[in-house]
Amino acid sequence: MTVQLHGEHSPERHAPAPAPPRAAHTLAEAGDLLRALAAPVRIAIVLQLREHDRCVHELVEALGVAQPLISQHLRVLKSAGVVHGERHGREVVYRLVDEHLAHIVVDAVTHVEEKL
Secondary structure: OOOOOOOOOOOOOOOOOOOOOOOHHHHHHHHHHHHHOOOHHHHHHHHHHHHOOEEHHHHHHHHOOOHHHHHHHHHHHHHOOOEEEEEEOOEEEEEEOOHHHHHHHHHHHHHHHHHO
């Protein structure tokens, strides 16, 4: 009987090459981004903005959430670099900064839906 030592692979499995290391600040910023996306209302906002740019009152109507709460979540998303707001007269229209962020949210939602 062969005893396998901790950290050794079985003879039929070879150790994969390690993933390239990432800078600590990159990992910290990625963590901040994921935390900013971690609230259900913020996930819903990203899904709405993935479909079309929207102003606050459109998000309120689409999500059934009070305007102050939508505005608070938009501030979090804006400070995390997820959304950008552009003033059009009296309204601010929000859009996603890029599609990568939408993919993170869509992939997470799809993963959960597949488990149901």
